[in-house]
Amino acid sequence: MVEYPSGFYMPRGYVIYAHNNPSIDYGSMALCNALLIKKHLKENAVALISDKGTINYLENSYSESLLRQAFDRMIVDEQDTTVAANRRFFDTRYSNFTEQYRNLNRPNIYDLTPFEETIMIDADYLMLDNTFDAAWGCVEDFMCNRKTRDLNHKVNNFGFDNRFNEMSIPLYWATAVYFAKTDKSKLIFQLMNFVKENYAYYQYLYRFNHSGYFRNDYALSIAIHIANNFMEYGSISNLPTDHIMFSLEDDEFHRFANGQCYISSEPAPGDFHLHKVISNVHIMNKRALLRNKDEIISYATS
C-alpha cells in the first residue's frame, strides 16, 4: 500500500468512490477524474474511497508517483455485499452487459471524508472546467442539483420533470454533492443510511420503480425530503452550476483531446449527433470512458 503523508484531515477537497467489478474499472475512472481535478481546479485535494481489491489493482496498474499525484488520501471502506445487486449496463445502443453494482456505501461518507468541506462526485463525472471552485466556503452547508441536461440539451430525460413519478417528490442527483461537516449534513447522510436499510419500505411509500439495486439518488432525495419536514422546497440549494450535464449510456465517447470530449449521441437508431463537450459532464457509458483513459491521463499530467 502506498504510504501517504501523516495528518489525515484537510480543510477542503473532493471525494470519489470507486469499487471495481469484473467488468468495469471504476478505479481507473477515479484516477482520470482526480487528475482532471488537479489540472482544472484551484482547490484540488482528492480522496479515494475504495476497497482493498480495487486499490491493489490500481497499484499494480499505475506507478506510485501517478497515484500520489492523483490522490491525496486513499481510504479503505469494504463494500456492503449483502445488498449488492445486478444491474444492466449499456455500451451504446448496440451492446449491453449485466454486472454487480457495488457503489452502495456512499451514505457513510460523512464519517469517512478527511475534509471539513467535501464535494463528493461520481468517478465518471468528469471535471472539465473550474466551476466548482466557487462552491467552497459557501454559506450553504449542503448543495446538490435537481436539474439535468443531456448532450442534446433535453432537460426532462427521465420523465416526470425529474420526480420519482407524477405524484411524487423531486429527484436530487447524488452525482455531485457539496457538504460541510454540520448537523444538517450529518442528518441527511444518517437518513440516507436509514433509507438504505429500509429500501423496500421506502420504495412502496414513495412509489418509485425498484431497478433491482440500491440507488443513491433515490436515497438522497428521500433523505432530503424527510430532513426538510416532508416539504418540497426550501432547504437545498444548487451547486454553482444549476444542472448536471450528462452523456447517456447510448452515447459513444470517441475521443478526448485538449480537455474536450468528442461524443456522438443517438437519440433514435441511426440518428447520430456530434458533440464537443467543454463543461463538466457525467459519462454514463463507462466502457466508452475507459476506452479514452490513456488520453485523459496523458492530457491531465502534461
Added chain:
Amino acid sequence: MDDRLQKALEFSKYRIGLFNRKEDLKLKVNNMLVHSYNGGIFRSTHELITFVKLLLDQAHTRVVLVDENGNPIEVTDLQAFFDDILSKYFEATNYYHTEYTNLRAARSVNSIYEFIDG
C-alpha cells in the same frame, strides 16, 4: 436517395450541430460568469453589474447583496467586488464572442466541431 433530400438532410445535421454547439457555449459562458464572494455565489449578469454600479455611484462602499441562492451576503469592499464581476463578465463574453465568430464561419458539421484527423 433523391439529391434534394440528401442535401436537406445534410443541412439538417448541420443545423442541429450548430444548435447544440451554441447551447454548449451558452452553458460554458454561464459557468464562467459565476463569482464566489464571502460565502455567496453570484453571477456577473447585466442586472448585477448595473445594480452594483448604481450603488457605487451613490457612494456606497459596504452593502448587503442577495446571492443566487437567496442568501444575504455582506460585501465589505464594493469597488473590488465590482471590478471582479466586471472582469468575469469581460472574460466570459470575450470567450463567447471568439467562439461564436468561429462557429458562424463554420459551414459543415466537421468544422462546427473542429475535428482533426489523426
